[in-house]
Amino acid sequence: MPEQLQSITCVAQDIRQSKTNTWYAGTGEFLGNSAGGGGDANYRGDGIYKSVDGGNTWDQLESTVVETPESNASNFQFIYNLVTNPISNDDILYAATIGALLVSEDGGEAWSMLKGDFSDEMSKVTDVAITSNGLVYTTFSQTSANSAEPSADAGIFLSLDGQFFDDITPDSIPDGFDRIVMSIFEGDENIVYFLGHCDDYGLTNHFLFKYIHVEQNPTWVNLSDNLPYFPNSPDYNFDSQNAYDLCINIKPDDEQTILIGGTCLYRSTDGFTSNNNTAVIGGYDNDAEPIPLIENSWVDQHVICFLPSNNDMVFIGNDGGVRRIIDVAQNEPVWEELNQNYATTQFYTIAVDPTLDTEPKFLGGLQDRGCWGAEYDDFPNWEMYPLAGDGSYCAITDGGDPFYISFQEGAVIRIFDDDIETRVDPADVDGSNYLFINPFILDPNQDSVMYQLAGDIIYRNHNLNGIPFEDDEDPTMINWEAISSTELSDDQYTAIDVSTVSANRVYAGTGSATVNRIDDALDNPVVTNMSSDEFPDEAYVSSIAVDPEDADHVAVVFSNYEVKSIFISEDGGENWESISGNLEEYPDGSGDGPSVRWANWLTGLDTKILFVGTSIGLFSATYLDGDNTVWMQEADDLIGNAVVDMMDIRQSDELIAVATHGLGVFYAQYSNPIFVENTEFNSSIELLQNYPNPVLGETTIAFTLEKDTKISLSLYRISGELIKEIASGAYPAGSHTVTFNARGLSASNYIYRLTTEREVSSKTMQVL
Secondary structure (H helix, E strand, C coil), rough: CCCCCCCEEEEEECCCCCCCEEEEEEEEECCCCCEEEEECCCCCCEEEEEEEECCCCCCCCCCHHCCCCCCCCCCCCCCCCCCCCCHHHHHHHCEEEECCEHHHHHHHCCEEEEEECCCCCEECCEEECCCCCCCCHHHECEECCCCCCCCCEEEEECCCCCCCCCCCCCCCCCCCCCCEEECCCCCCCCCCEEEEEECCCCCEEEEEEEEEEECCEEEECHHHCCCCCCCCCCHCCCCCCCCCCCCCCCCCCCCCEEECCCCCCEEEEECCCCCEEEEECCEEEECCCCCCCCCCCCEEEEEEEEEECCCEEEEEECCEEEEEEEECCCCCCEEEEECCCCCCEEEEEEECCCCCCCCEEEEEEEEECCEEEEEHCCCCCCCEEECCECCCCCCEECCCCCEEEEEHHHHEEEECCCCCCEECEECCCCCCHHCCCEEEEEEECCCCEEECCCCCEEEEECCHHHHHCCEEEEEECCCCCCCEEEEECCCCEEEEEEEEEECCEEEEECCCCCEEEEECCCCCCCCEEEECCCCCCCCEEEEEEEEECCCCCCEEECCCCCCEEEEEEECCCCCEEEHHHHHHCCCCCCCCCCEEEEEEEEEECCCCEEEEEEEEEEEEEECCCHCCCCCEECCCCCCCCCCCEEEEECCCCCEEEEEECCCCCCEEEEECCCCCCCCCCCCCCCEECCECEEEEEEEEEEECCCCEEEEEEEEEEEEEEEEEEEEEEECCCCEEEEEEEECCCEEEEEEEEEECCCCEEEEEEECC
C-alpha cells in the first residue's frame, strides 16, 4: 500500500494446511541500498508486515516496529530472510536480520533471539533455511556491520530442534568471509549447498560448499574451484558485486542441476563437480544488440524459485523485476518478462518536455534499468533506450528534439531524431570523479548550453550543437571547458541549478554544506561562496531550486538525517533561513524527520508553492514562515510514503512529474490550492501558540477573528494526515479559546490548523 514502507526485502508463506493465507514480509535492504540519500541517509526498514488474507491487506507487526529511520536502532531494520516452521502446531516464524536470528512462536507477537546480538561488531549479513521436518540452518557473516573487527558469531549453524544451534562451519572456509546463502535439496534434505563471498579467495572471490548431514559423521565437499570462471571471457566470470546479488537454488528433482545468481545467472548440470558443464543462461550477452543482454533476461539476480508443480519452470527476481524461464533444461532457455500490473520501478530522476504546445515527453533514469521515455498521451507505455546499467539525469530541449539521457558515472548521450546517438560528456574527465548518479543541467534560456558536475570542478559546454550529429560512443571535448574558478579543495559538487530570470546564474552545492554562486556563468564566471553558518555542519546538498521568476530566490536542500533540511534565501544567498518546519521532529532538526532529497518551485499559480521530495513522500508548502513552516503531504493515497528522488515542473501549464524509488512515476496538472496560508499583514484571523506547550494532558488553543465566520480547527500529524477536528462551526468576531486533551497521542510534534472560508493559519505543538 502507498502509505506503507516501500522497502520489502523478503516474503514467506505459512505452508501448513489451513494457514496458507498467512504471509510475512520483511523490510530493509542493507546491501546495495539504492534508495538511500547523500550524507549517510540510509533507507532503513521498519520491521515485518503480516497478511492473513493471502496478501490482499497487510499490517505491521507491532513487536517489530522501530520508527527510527535516522539511525541504526534494532535488528528489525534490516531483514534478509523469513521462514516459517512447516510442522509445528505453533505459529513459528524465524527472521534472519542484521546481526541476529530471531524467532517468534506466536506469529510475530513476541520474539526471542536465538543467536547473535545488536552491536557494531554484529554480523553484517545472515540467512536462514528450514527443512520439511523442522531442521534449521543459519549463516552469519564474519564481516561485521559497523566495525573492522570480525563478528564473533560468524559461521554456519544447524539446529535439530529449532532452538539450540551447533556450529558446523567447515575448517576450510576462507578467513574474512562475507555473506553466505544456501539451498536445501528437496530430493534429499540431508544435502545443503552454501554459496558465499570472500575477497581475495579463489578465482572468483567466492566459495561453494556441499554439506551432507549424517548424524555423527557429516561431510563437507569444497566445490569452489568449479565456480564459473572463463579466462578468455572475463565478463562472464561469476560476480556478485560484493554479495549484493547472490543466490542459489537446486532443481528439486535433480541435484545435478544447480542455478546460482550473481550479475548473471548460471546453470551447472553436474552439481559443480567440474567447470565443464556450466553455462551462462541469463544476464549479459556481449554479442546481443542493441542491449547486451540475453533476450528478455536481466542482470543482478536476487532470488531463484522453481515452480513446485513443474520443476522445469523457474521464476527469477532480479534488478529488472520478475521473469521466468519456461524450461531450464533447454540448451538456451527461453525467458519471459512478467512485469505486469504492479509498480515497483525505482526512478532516480525525471525530466519533462518544456514545450507547451506539444504533448510532453517524459524521460527518467532508473536503478539498473537504464533510461526510459514515455509520451504524455501514452503514459503507461514506456520505451527503453538502448543502453543498460543505471540510468541517471535526463533533459529535453524545447521542442523535444534532441534530448539527453545519461548513465552511471557521468556518461551523457544526446539522441536526435529518435535515432542518432552521440556521446557528449567531456572527455577530459576521469569517470571516477563523477558521482554514481551524476548531475548535469541545460541552461533554461539556451538549451544548447550544458553544465556538468565533475567531482571538484564544474564543466560548461557553450554550444552542444557544435558537436556533430552522428553516432559516436566516445566522449568529446568539443566546446567543453572546465570553469577553473569553481575548483574545490577536498570537496565534491553534488547539486546544481541554473537561473531563468535573471539569466546566466548558477548555484552549485557540495557534500560538505558549501553553496557557490556563479554569476555570468556563460561568459565571465565569477564564483562566490554563499554558504551560511546556519547550514548544518558538513551536510550533503542534495538539491538546489532557483525560483524561475527570481534568481535571488533560491532553496537549498540537505539530505542528511537529524539536521535542518531546507533553507531559502531571498537575496541570492547573502542570507539564509531554515524553513524545515514540521518536517523535523524537533526544532534543531534532530529526531526522526525524513531525509529530504529534492526541491522545485511552482510559480504559475496565485501563490508560489515549494515542493520537496523526501524519504517518506512528496510535500508542499505555500507559506514559508521559517521554522514555523507547515508542510503538507501531497497524493498520500497514491505516492504515499514512497521515496521521492526528484520532480520536474513545467511552469507554463503547472505539469508536475514525480519520480519515486519503488512506485514508478506520477504526474498531475496542479491547480490552485483550496486554501492558501495568509501572507498579508492585515490578516482577518490570528492563531496563537497553544499553552502549555509542550503538552502532557490538556492544552488551550486561542484564536481571534476579525469578523463573523465559519471555522474549522483541526489537528494533523506532521505527515499531513488528519487526526481529528477539534472545533468547527460559525463563530462570532472576537477572541476565542478551545481546550484540547492530548492524552492518547504518542510523543511527537503535531500541526493544528485554523481554516476559514478564505484563510488558513497553522502552528505546531509538541506532545510529550
